[in-house]
Amino acid sequence: MKISEMAEALGGRIIGDGNHEVYKIANLATAQSNEVSFLSDEKMRKYLAQTKAGAVIVKESMVDANSSLNYIVVADPYVAFAKIAQIFDTTPRSATGIHPSAVIDPTAVIEENVSVGANAVIEADARICEGAQIGPNCFVGKGTVIGKNTKLWANVSIYHNCVIGERCLFQSGAVIGSDGFGYANERGRWIKIPQVGRVVIGNDVEIGASTTIDRGAIDDTVIEDNVIIDNQVQVAHNDKIGYGTAIAGATVIAGSVNIGRYCIIGGTSVFNGHISVCDGAHILGQVGSNIKKPGKYESYLPVTDAATWARTQVRMYQIEKIYKRLVAAEKKLAEISDNQSKE
Numbered sequence: 210m211k212i213s214e215m216a217e218a219l220g221g222r223i224i225g226d227g228n229h230e231v232y233k234i235a236n237l238a239t240a241q242s243n244e245v246s247f248l249s250d251e252k253m254r255k256y257l258a259q260t261k262a263g264a265v266i267v268k269e270s271m272v273d274a275n276s277s278l279n280y281i282v283v284a285d286p287y288v289a290f291a292k293i294a295q296i297f298d299t300t301p302r303s304a305t306g307i308h309p310s311a312v313i314d315p316t317a318v319i320e321e322n323v324s325v326g327a328n329a330v331i332e333a334d335a336r337i338c339e340g341a342q343i344g345p346n347c348f349v350g351k352g353t354v355i356g357k358n359t360k361l362w363a364n365v366s367i368y369h370n371c372v373i374g375e376r377c378l379f380q381s382g383a384v385i386g387s388d389g390f391g392y393a394n395e396r397g398r399w400i401k402i403p404q405v406g407r408v409v410i411g412n413d414v415e416i417g418a419s420t421t422i423d424r425g426a427i428d429d430t431v432i433e434d435n436v437i438i439d440n441q442v443q444v445a446h447n448d449k450i451g452y453g454t455a456i457a458g459a460t461v462i463a464g465s466v467n468i469g470r471y472c473i474i475g476g477t478s479v480f481n482g483h484i485s486v487c488d489g490a491h492i493l494g495q496v497g498s499n500i501k502k503p504g505k506y507e508s509y510l511p512v513t514d515a516a517t518w519a520r521t522q523v524r525m526y527q528i529e530k531i532y533k534r535l536v537a538a539e540k541k542l543a544e545i546s547d548n549q550s551k552e
Contacts, residue, residue, distance in 0.1 A: 210296070212264045215245065216281045218296065219289045224272060225279030231263045234290070234297055240265075245293065249286040266290060303344035303362045304329075311343075326363065338375070350386065356412065368424065374412035374434065382419040385410070389423040389430075389446025389464060402426060404446060411435070417442060417458065426464075439476070451488065 213227035235244035237253055240262035247266035248257055257265065257273060264279040266286045283289040304326035307313075311325040314333040319325070323337045326345035331337065335349050340358040343349065347361050350369035355361070359377040367373065368386030379385070391402035406425020410432045416422070417440035424430055424446060431449045432438075439458035444450070448462055451470035456462075460474055463482035468474070472486060475493035486492070486500045494508030513521075 212245075212279055212281060215264070215293060215296075219266070219281060219283050219292060221266070221281040221283040221289065223279070223281060225264070225277075227279075229263050229279055234294055235262065237262065237265065245281075247286045247290040247293075249290070266293070303342045303360055308345075332369070344381075353386075368408075371408045371410070371424070373410045374414060376413050377410060378415045380416065380418035380420075380440065383416045384419075384421045385416070386424045387421055389426050391426045391446065406430065406447065408432070411452075414438075420444070423448075423464075433470075445482070 210231060211227060212223060212225070212229050212231065216223045216227065230243070231245040232243050235241065235246050237246040237248055237256045237260050240246040240260055242261055242263045244262055245264045245266065246260065246262040248254060248271055254271065257271070257276070260278070262278065264281055266281045266283060266289045268284065268286055269282055272280055272282060281289070302324060304324035307325045308327040308329070310327045311329045311331070313319065313325065313331045314335070316333045317331045318336040320337060320339040322340045323343070325331065325337070325343045326347065328345055329343050329347045331343070331349045332351040334352045336354045337343060337349065338355060338357045341355045342360040343355070344361050344363040344365065346364045348366040349355060350367060350371070352370040353367050353373070355367070355373045356375035356377065358375055359373055361379045362381040364381050365379045366384045371386040373385070386408045388404040391404055393400045393402060404424050404426050406427055407429045408422050408424050409429045411434035413435050414432055415437045417438055419440055420438055420442040422430060422432065422444040426446050428447055430444065430447055432444070433450060433452040435453045436450050436455070438444070438456045441459050442456055443461045445462055445464040445466070447465045449467045450456070451468060451472065453470055454468055454472040454474070456474040457476035459476055460478045462468070462480045465483045466480050467485040469486055469488035469490065471489050473491045478492050479495045481497045484496065484499050486496065487503060489503030490500050491505040493506070496506070500506060
């Protein structure tokens with residue numbers, strides 16, 4: 210692309226030669242004259258003076274007036290980088306055409322321009338909408354709907370009666386609609402509660418590798434539009450995740466949790482069941498109760514050396530004893546003070 214074409218696509222302003230052409234994206238420190246890079250972090254500004262990039266995407270305050278570099282000036286260089294990366298994306302399709310080994314029930318509806326990979330299985334009454342890609346070894350259960358231009362990489366399993374929106378992306382090994390963990394105990398014997406709800410996923414949702422989203426026990430598990438979920442995340446039955454929320458890897462969300470819109474959930478966070486989180490919460494660590502105000506919440510213990518950690522653990526078990534001694538001492542001091550005031 211010419212720099213002028215990129216600037217037009219980004220709504221940016223050119224400083225330098227708009228006719229210069231670039232062929233791919235590169236790191237600022239290693240970029241060459243036929244590559245485009247970006248600068249969004251002040252910590253990386255030191256590389257600006259030495260880069261050989263054919264063009265650099267920056268915000269206005271990062272332009273070096275004495276430099277001979279070609280600039281594309283935008284409001285948010287990182288967002289601009291994401292958009293240019295989409296243009297230069299070389300990621301292949303997960304499937305092309307209908308592979309002869311795919312097993313598709315005669316009652317399934319396969320719309321135009323759908324691709325189904327080798328050994329994929331599409332069960333009765335499923336609907337695969339226009340432009341969807343179903344990768345090799347995928348399973349689409351009975352009555353499930355896969356929206357337009359949604360892409361499943363290999364080995365994705367989507368159980369029966371689930372609803373998947375448009376332009377979604379599922380990485381390999383994701384499991385959608387598996388049974389929630391629902392059981393009743395009858396004098397020591399576990400009685401399974403059939404999970405008859407669905408999983409309903411909105412548009413423009415991305416689900417990471419080996420992430421599991423359980424179907425609802427009675428009501429649906431719901432993932433709203435524009436949610437991004439990282440690898441190896443557990444979303445339990447009847448959870449609801451609001452628009453624009455991002456959840457990083459290895460997070461565990463117990464059942465019947467309602468997470469609001471535009472939340473940011475850090476990796477390895479843990480949510481107890483039956484709680485609500487308001488819109489705009491940023492969370493790192495374990496959540497055991499409702500969060501009602503937007504803001505940052507953190508419950509991690511800081512890393513420390515082993516000896517200090519061991520001493521801290523010992524002190525934790527002494528807290529109750531120390532507390533009782535403190536209460537007794539305060540009571541004694543109060544008695545002494547009272548006696549002195551009477552004298």
